[in-house]
Amino acid sequence: MSAPDVAALERKLLAGDRAALARAITLVESKREDRRAAARTLLDSVLPRTGGAVRIGVTGVPGVGKSTLIDQLGSMLTARGHRLAVLAVDPSSTRTGGSILGDKTRMARLAVDPNAFIRPSPSSGTLGGVAAKTRETMLLCEAAGFDVLLVETVGVGQSETAVSDLTDFFLVLMLPGAGDELQGIKKGVLELADMIAVNKAEGDNAARARAAASEYRTALSILAPASSLWTPPVITVSGLTGAGLDDLWAKVLDHRARHEAKGLLAERRRAQDVKWMWAMIEERLRARLTRDAQTRALLARLEAGVAAGETSPTAAAEEVATTLGL
Secondary structure, three states: OOHHHHHHHHHHHHOOOHHHHHHHHHHHHOOOHHHHHHHHHHHHHHHHHOOOOEEEEEEOOOOOOHHHHHHHHHHHHHHOOOOEEEEEEEOEOOOOOOEOOOHHHHOHHHHOOOOEEEEEEEOOOOHHHOOOOHHHHHHHHHHOOOOEEEEEOOOOOOHHHHHHOOOOEEEEEEOOOHHHHHHHOOHHHHHHOOEEEEOOOOOOHHHHHHHHHHHHHHHHHHOOOOEOOEOOOEEEOOOOOOOOHHHHHHHHHHHHHHHHHOOHHHHHHHHHHHHHHHHHHHHHHHHHHHHOHHHHHHHHHHHHHHHOOOOOHHHHHHHHHHHHOO
């Protein structure tokens, strides 16, 4: 994409053109070197128009109802005048590398809402299931005028940590009936959570959801809060009926106001930017390893040697480092 094309794309993006936003995201996701350069130019140009959105990470085990809750919450927010972008990080298809969960079909109302934008992103094998370009996509959405960003993760592996490093507020969804599930919950998830919401608290599940919430409160009380400003609340919600979503949103805004007042929101984002820098450095190093034909051949030979027990992992890594001049 040429420089004049980038300038035209920037104008449309800043005017809130949804088609331009989709094209801009496709540009930053490209692996072509010429498009990487164009993407850097675009991001640098729009950077002053970013940073104003409420950034929320949403995680939970498959089946907890993330998409249903986001559809309900998002519709509530757009009805109040907000513009909402949902970045749904999918597992990648191992054959095609594409998104396989079909998020738009699971968020029926937001998919046709003119004030909402849904972007399924294949994780492309990146650590934690977070798309390699999710950060850049968030900035583009903010530049296009979206003031609430929801980053939905698949809730497996290390994705919780990765999404927490992208957002201001980390929401963990749980199912009713803590019991055995509470025994297997990862301590790290509780430590990351800014709030726990027990979903599907409707009908016969309502009492079970309240009991589960009580057990999660007890579990959280054992842990020291990450900040003296905020003790993570535990609430019950229903993505199906919308019950509890007013309370959920009020707590998100309360968290933001407290941390903004003390300068902690800006501090958190600066720390995230440093992590972003290192992630980009690592990405470029990995790209260098696979771009050169001779290096690829070396890696293939070393992998085979390690797998066969003929070469130690340490010796293989040292040979790669020496080849790269490290």
